[in-house]
Amino acid sequence: MNTTAQLLHSKKKTILESWMSNQLSDQGLRDDLISNEELHKQSDELLNGLARAMATGNTDNIYAAEYEPITEILSDISITRARQGFSPRETGMYVLSLKKAIADALEQELAGQHEQLYKEVMMVNRLLDSLSVVTFETFIKGREEVILRQSDEISEISTPVIKVWEGILALPIIGTLDSARTQVVMESLLQEIVNTGSNIAILDISGVPAVDSLVAQHLIKTVSATRLMGAECIISGIRAEIAQTIVHLGIDLSNIKTKASLASALQLAFSMNRIEVKSHSKSTTFGFKR
Amino acid sequence: MQIVREQDVVLFRNRVREYSTKIGMSLVNQTKLITAASELVRNMLKYANGGQVVIEIISKSAQNGVRLTFTDQGPGIADIQQAMQDGFSTGKSLGLGLPGAKRLVNEFDIQSKPGEGTRVTVIHWKHGR
Numbered sequence: 001m002n003t004t005a006q007l008l009h010s011k012k013k014t015i016l017e018s019w020m021s022n023q024l025s026d027q028g029l030r031d032d033l034i035s036n037e038e039l040h041k042q043s044d045e046l047l048n049g050l051a052r053a054m055a056t057g058n059t060d061n062i063y064a065a066e067y068e069p070i071t072e073i074l075s076d077i078s079i080t081r082a083r084q085g086f087s088p089r090e091t092g093m094y095v096l097s098l099k100k101a102i103a104d105a106l107e108q109e110l111a112g113q114h115e116q117l118y119k120e121v122m123m124v125n126r127l128l129d130s131l132s133v134v135t136f137e138t139f140i141k142g143r144e145e146v147i148l149r150q151s152d153e154i155s156e157i158s159t160p161v162i163k164v165w166e167g168i169l170a171l172p173i174i175g176t177l178d179s180a181r182t183q184v185v186m187e188s189l190l191q192e193i194v195n196t197g198s199n200i201a202i203l204d205i206s207g208v209p210a211v212d213s214l215v216a217q218h219l220i221k222t223v224s225a226t227r228l229m230g231a232e233c234i235i236s237g238i239r240a241e242i243a244q245t246i247v248h249l250g251i252d253l254s255n256i257k258t259k260a261s262l263a264s265a266l267q268l269a270f271s272m273n274r275i276e277v278k279s280h281s282k283s284t285t286f287g288f289k290r
Numbered sequence: 291m292q293i294v295r296e297q298d299v300v301l302f303r304n305r306v307r308e309y310s311t312k313i314g315m316s317l318v319n320q321t322k323l324i325t326a327a328s329e330l331v332r333n334m335l336k337y338a339n340g341g342q343v344v345i346e347i348i349s350k351s352a353q354n355g356v357r358l359t360f361t362d363q364g365p366g367i368a369d370i371q372q373a374m375q376d377g378f379s380t381g382k383s384l385g386l387g388l389p390g391a392k393r394l395v396n397e398f399d400i401q402s403k404p405g406e407g408t409r410v411t412v413i414h415w416k417h418g419r
Binding site: 151209210212214249 | 296297300303318321328329376384386387389391393394
């Protein structure tokens, strides 16, 4: 058994205390996010695990089985911290401040034996460095999970179906149209056709940044599904550059009604339903302006 | 950059847009390049479970362009000629990805061997010529 492992056993209390005071003295500590008792409990657990793992003699490979409980505790801590909104600095300092605590204890214990002190400190350094890398990895993973969840939420909320007129629905699509999105779009559109008894649906793709063959395929599917329900589909919002791209790609949209703007699609829908929109007097317009 | 998930497609497209804006490419040419890139990157995800893309700005006789190199370690393409035909697809798609991408960009090169992966290089010049 090496000196550090012995030290971790015999002087656990002192080390824990100096580690805690290191953590608490850090200017950046967010005592609003975590209570002292909780911090104390976490640190105690980690130190116990570390003492056990180091007692096995393995001080290099943190991916070995005896370090599993430690990496688990660390991952747990950093993932919760990522979700609670801690900064990377605070999370990183958690492990790094332990380094100082252990080094201080070693210095007292091995006073005068410089060579051994150097060896032990270097070993602790290496070990805690790799542990702090683990902390960072999981911290970033935790943050990424938050981002993924948010992007899911965005795609969920950005597909409203609007009834613009009796019998006419409009569906502005914003963002990239992937398989999952198409499913949501198609479901809500078909449901709304049933609910309102509409016979015309306008899909506006002004907000779709790029139309490639996959997006086109999804659009065609949506249109055919709408047709099966007995409603006609108009695709609007095809920008000039997207029109060119679609032609070059060789996508055939010729049997689908397409319009450049939502206004002209609405006009087409009006004429298909034999609705006339007139300006009543010279100043007030009803419906939409031409 | 590495492509491993469907979310990477959007990120990658934005990168391509950044680069093509940097060299002053017009909107139509930008859209063409981005669409072609999107086709190729989706192929990579679908058939090879992801891969790597390198975005470079290159220049030739006072004209700038963007070069994209897609490399994957997927199953490869057995018959490239067949894959380049309109409407041919081993998946359930329109079969326009590869031939469409070729029509959208200025220079297109595909190398593939079954079992060894695929490498596609496309170049689009600033003025689209």
